[in-house]
Amino acid sequence: MRKADKKISRREMLKLSAAAGAMAATSGVLGAEKLFAGEEEGLPQIPRRVLGKTGSTIPILLFGAAVQLDPDFDPKIAEGLRYGLNYIDAADCYGGATCEMAVGNLVAKLDAREDVWITSKSDRHDPKGLEKTLQRGLEHLQTDYVDLYFMHNLKEAKYLSDDMRRMAEKLKKEGKIRYFGFSTHAPACAQLLTAAAEAGWIDAIMFRYNFRIYGEKELNDAMDECVKAGVGLIAMKTQGSEASFRDAWRKYTSEGRWTKHQAVLKAVWADSRITAAVSSMESFTQLRENIAAAVDREELGRADWEAIERYAAETRRYACDGCDHICNAAVDAPVRIGDTMRFLMYHEVYGEREKAKRLFAGLPGEAKRLRGVDFSGADSACPHGVDVAAHMARSAEVFNA
Numbered sequence: 001m002r003k004a005d006k007k008i009s010r011r012e013m014l015k016l017s018a019a020a021g022a023m024a025a026t027s028g029v030l031g032a033e034k035l036f037a038g039e040e041e042g043l044p045q046i047p048r049r050v051l052g053k054t055g056s057t058i059p060i061l062l063f064g065a066a067v068q069l070d071p072d073f074d075p076k077i078a079e080g081l082r083y084g085l086n087y088i089d090a091a092d093c094y095g096g097a098t099c100e101m102a103v104g105n106l107v108a109k110l111d112a113r114e115d116v117w118i119t120s121k122s123d124r125h126d127p128k129g130l131e132k133t134l135q136r137g138l139e140h141l142q143t144d145y146v147d148l149y150f151m152h153n154l155k156e157a158k159y160l161s162d163d164m165r166r167m168a169e170k171l172k173k174e175g176k177i178r179y180f181g182f183s184t185h186a187p188a189c190a191q192l193l194t195a196a197a198e199a200g201w202i203d204a205i206m207f208r209y210n211f212r213i214y215g216e217k218e219l220n221d222a223m224d225e226c227v228k229a230g231v232g233l234i235a236m237k238t239q240g241s242e243a244s245f246r247d248a249w250r251k252y253t254s255e256g257r258w259t260k261h262q263a264v265l266k267a268v269w270a271d272s273r274i275t276a277a278v279s280s281m282e283s284f285t286q287l288r289e290n291i292a293a294a295v296d297r298e299e300l301g302r303a304d305w306e307a308i309e310r311y312a313a314e315t316r317r318y319a320c321d322g323c324d325h326i327c328n329a330a331v332d333a334p335v336r337i338g339d340t341m342r343f344l345m346y347h348e349v350y351g352e353r354e355k356a357k358r359l360f361a362g363l364p365g366e367a368k369r370l371r372g373v374d375f376s377g378a379d380s381a382c383p384h385g386v387d388v389a390a391h392m393a394r395s396a397e398v399f400n401a
């Protein structure tokens with residue numbers, strides 16, 4: 001068993017903290033109070049769960065690295081390590097490879113490759129292209145293997161081909177990856193999960209899962225199939241798409257003992273089929289809030305669940321599910337409503353303005369022309385009653401489209 005698969009021992013924690021401290025001393029990034037950590041200071045450790053048939057354990061909270069990272073030594077990741085948050089979720093496309101480079105620099109400086117679980121992803125869904133992206137990623141990450149490698153944002157089951165299976169097996173044999181799977185936020189998520197369970201060679205899937213979709217039968221059945229087949233399940237987008245409704249959820253933050261953000265994370269962890277939840281943590285405040293929720297074993301109470309349900313109901317019309325085959329078809333222009341809504345969410349809710357603008361700028365030219373388009377058909381077509389026209393008007397303003 002590799003060290004990244006288990007809780008960091010006290011001795012290792014001290015080693016990591018000391019290394020973090022040494023780096024802080026030279027970079028001035030970390031304060032002296034953070035130099036030593038772990039059990040010595042009585043710091044609680046994030047619980048761990050087994051990731052499907054891999055048999056490896058990972059913390060229930062994962063560091064989503066699709067955020068602005070310090071390119072030399074990111075203090076948030078170092079801080080997370082002190083609490084046992086030793087899983088970093090990277091991707092070739094995050095920050096135009098700067099994410100993988102930042103993770104590589106940090107792990108190399110800590111000399112902690114064996115102590116940190118690195119997941120990365122490729123946008124390429126053809127075996128050769130994926131292999132090429134992985135090779136480039138390994139160089140950026142300054143390592144000769146990643147723990148888990150994903151096909152990023154999978155939309156169709158056809159990519160779970162025999163050729164891809166052979167490639168995954170080859171990469172494992174060569175020691176370049178330990179496990180293989182895919183991430184998806186496609187509308188066809190349930191079908192993709194079922195296909196993975198049937199395929200038998202997918203180790204783990206990262207997919208959109210949150211309090212808004214607990215009741216979806218098809219998804220729940222597919223999750224059960226995955227659990228039965230030993231496919232590890234990792235939740236993302238746990239906050240449930242909050243574009244443009246900060247005011248609507250703000251009032252919930254003072255209810256009960258958890259903030260809304262913590263409560264919906266705990267709601268995901270309440271599902272034992274989920275091994276872990278990935279969270280993009282842009283600030284120390286978010287990091288600490290998430291860690292506090294993860295280390296506190298107290299389960300949500302009835303009042304918390306009721307508040308979540310109420311919140312879900314009241315904000316339903318603001319929450320976009322990404323099922324844009326429905327609304328796009330109702331608009332007479334080649335727009336990409338689901339993607340645009342997601343980028344708007346990054347901008348408005350997560351404060352990831354540069355990332356949002358960059359992603360929007362990456363859409364095809366015609367998809368970026370939002371002004372003058374009649375979105376009334378999409379308003380009527382959306383099964384959740386999302387005010388598409390209002391969101392697109394806001395997107396046009398924010399992205400200057």
Ligand code: SF4
Nearest residue numbers: 320321323324327382
């Ligand atoms: S606006 Fe409605 S139909 Fe379009 S992607 Fe979002 S939830 Fe689906």
